[in-house]
Amino acid sequence: MxxxxxxxxxxxxxxxxxxxxxxxxxxxxxxxxxxxxxxxxxxxxxxxxxxxxxxxxxxxxxxxxxxxxxxxxxxxxxxxxxxxxxxxxxxxxxxxxxxxxxxxxxxxxxxxxxxxxxxxxxxxxxxxxxxxxxxxxxxxxxxxxxxxxxxxxxxxxxGPTVDPEVAWAWQRIVAGRGLVRIDGLAAEVGWSRKRLWSRFRSQIGLPPKRAVKLVRFDHAAHRLVAGEGAARVAADAGYADQSHLHRDVVAFTGVTPATVAGEPFLAVDDLAWPNREICAGRT
Missing domain, CATH: 2.60.120 (Jelly Rolls)
Known part of the structure; x- marks a missing residue:
């Protein structure tokens, strides 16, 4: 220990x-x-x-x-x-x-x-x-x-398994760190948009758009904890600008990016989960 x-x-x-x-x-x-x-x-x-x-x-x-x-x-x-x-x-x-x-x-x-x-x-x-x-x-x-x-x-x-198409869509979102076109996911698996959105929500627990935002936020938050500047993180993580990052962080955490950068809950991840992508399901 x-x-x-x-x-x-x-x-x-x-x-x-x-x-x-x-x-x-x-x-x-x-x-x-x-x-x-x-x-x-x-x-x-x-x-x-x-x-x-x-x-x-x-x-x-x-x-x-x-x-x-x-x-x-x-x-x-x-x-x-x-x-x-x-x-x-x-x-x-x-x-x-x-x-x-x-x-x-x-x-x-x-x-x-x-x-x-x-x-x-x-x-x-x-x-x-x-x-x-x-x-x-x-x-x-x-x-x-x-x-x-x-x-x-x-x-x-x-236990029961999720649909392979749903699992694949989730892994695409995680592998892309939230930088994926969600409208294109259905076409890539050969399903209608309505069918994928319904199955994804019922089996993953989030609608695809919310899943993309959560994965993108998680990646950005850990970069903030690592000491990177908010402007650089916003640009690299796919946010429109630094204000967009600020709004997303506040929506998910209730605090500003500067405060999130000091959160022990996130800082411990480098020690407890050195490979965070696998934690989220990128296998």
Whole structure:
């Protein structure tokens, strides 16, 4: 386990030594003594958070609702800066699932999550509590990753798949970092626009236009965290101008690009997920 230090944030971070058996699955382990109001930044993946330590992470929503413990969040969760995470003595494994395989692994469509968060117990029942118990009994992070990966692989093999055309369209968006002509996707797969838009929304959880904006934002936000100037990022990431980038960042996070550049949620990615494209589903 390595130590991540960013301002006042100090976290222990563990990464698997081997890639997942399932393409589009990545994970990282976190040990945080004090998690202090961490802004949740939207990400182009379905997030599975499994806690197993003595502490319990808490998610505070802008409307006053709270969510505790292990959760599943849809792609784009946290838009508008509406969700903060906190807790003490938190130990957890965070899994990022490509939306193209999330339905098979979770037994629920990303569209049913609709950018929100649900308790893992509500989806998996007793299996969720058994998983937490087994993770807490294991001392090694690598063994924890292996246990969880085996479970995800079994569920993926038994679960329903998305249409190949839908999976291909999602991977085109991710590979192009959001710089694709969405009107041309239907023609490339040989479907009508109406059919692709309907299937994509129901199976990925986002309409194609929203998916393009989310993937483009994620790429731009990480470049801001890396220290690149907003004008350069806007030009390279396909925004019309710096004001366009500013509006998109505020819409997704509720704060300005300068503030996003200092977000620990994004800064830890270079350590926890060095290959972010695979996290989103570019396989």
């Amino acid at each position: 390595r130590t991540f230090v960013h301002g006042t944030a100090v976290w222990g971070v563990a990464c698997p030594r081997r890639p997942s058996r399932v393409a589009g699955v990545t994970m990282a382990g976190f040990r945080v003594r004090e998690l202090d109001t961490l802004r949740m930044v939207p990400h182009p993946a379905v997030t599975l958070l499994v806690e197993f330590g003595g502490g319990t992470p808490v998610m505070d929503h802008a409307a006053g609702r709270q969510q505790r413990g292990s959760v599943v969040a849809g792609p784009g969760f946290g838009s508008g800066g509406a969700v903060r995470a906190r807790g003490e003595n938190v130990e957890c494994v965070q899994v990022r699932l490509s939306p193209a395989i999330a339905r098979a692994v979770l037994d629920v469509s990303p569209a049913d999550l609709d950018g929100t968060v649900v308790a893992l117990d509500d989806l998996w029942g007793r299996e969720a509590s058994r998983l937490r118990e087994r993770l807490s009994e294991i001392a090694s992070w690598q063994e924890r990753f292996a246990l969880l990966d085996a479970l995800l692989a079994r569920r993926h093999e038994a």
